[in-house]
Amino acid sequence: MRRTKEQAAQTAEQILLAAENLFLEQGYDDVSLEEIAASANVTRGAVHWHFKNKQGLLRSMRRKALEPYRKLVDDLSENTRVASMDTLCTLISDMFRRIQAEPRYQGLFCAMARLDLTMAAKNEADGRTFREEKYALLVRIFELIEQESGLPDPWTPNKVASAFNASVSGLMLEWALGRGTIRLVPDGIVFVKALLGLWVNRGSPISSSQ
Structure with missing residues (x-):
């Protein structure tokens, strides 16, 4: 269970970093969840599970x-x-x-x-x-x-x-x-x-x- 939590945290950080890079390169409004998932090498479902949507990603960046x-x-x-x-x-x-x-x-x-x-x-x-x-x-x-x-x-x-x-x-x-x-x-x-x-x-x- 401990390893699973660590992997989940690593995946979330990986998605967040990919999203930030794409937002900076293309602009927040022009980036899709599919692009974020592909850049992070995860499924779109993983992005939904960790952050729900693009606003969820933005909220996490703000908290960070x-x-x-x-x-x-x-x-x-x-x-x-x-x-x-x-x-x-x-x-x-x-x-x-x-x-x-x-x-x-x-x-x-x-x-x-x-x-x-x-x-x-x-x-x-x-x-x-x-x-x-x-x-x-x-x-x-x-x-x-x-x-x-x-x-x-x-x-x-x-x-x-x-x-x-x-x-x-x-x-x-x-x-x-x-x-x-x-x-x-x-x-x-x-x-x-x-x-x-x-x-x-x-x-x-x-x-x-x-």
Whole structure:
């Protein structure tokens, strides 16, 4: 039974990787489940079983995008002395660099944004779960930062998490939609550094090395 679960997880990861590559190459709307199955070397039934449909694949990709935040929470929980705004700034900056290096991510982000709007309009549980998990991770990150260095009044971890999430999500959506001249690198990194600087306590600046 243990081996079966491992094989299932490996197959799901294989399908997810194939789908992401095809979405980037052809665009989300132009890729069929048959193409995804063929690229992953599995049957269409396997794709249905693991993800149900293309939206299910997109949901899984979106959840996977939270992995760096989960890892950061784990790292900060084990060693609060590294719980600084610098740590979070580095995470976001690295993410922006990876995305900027692959311009085709714009189309994928647009598809994810459409999915978010659809689920929010329908008040679907999966959409709420994702938003709640992302918010909870950010709150925990800022709680750990507050424990180590504090937050300036009147900010609390909950308030900072809400403002930070809204700002970064809005920035990425503007970039994905191609509005204006905003670039994730270097513009987005400069913006995030300045934003996090608002919540640095005791006048400690965000490192200039980001």
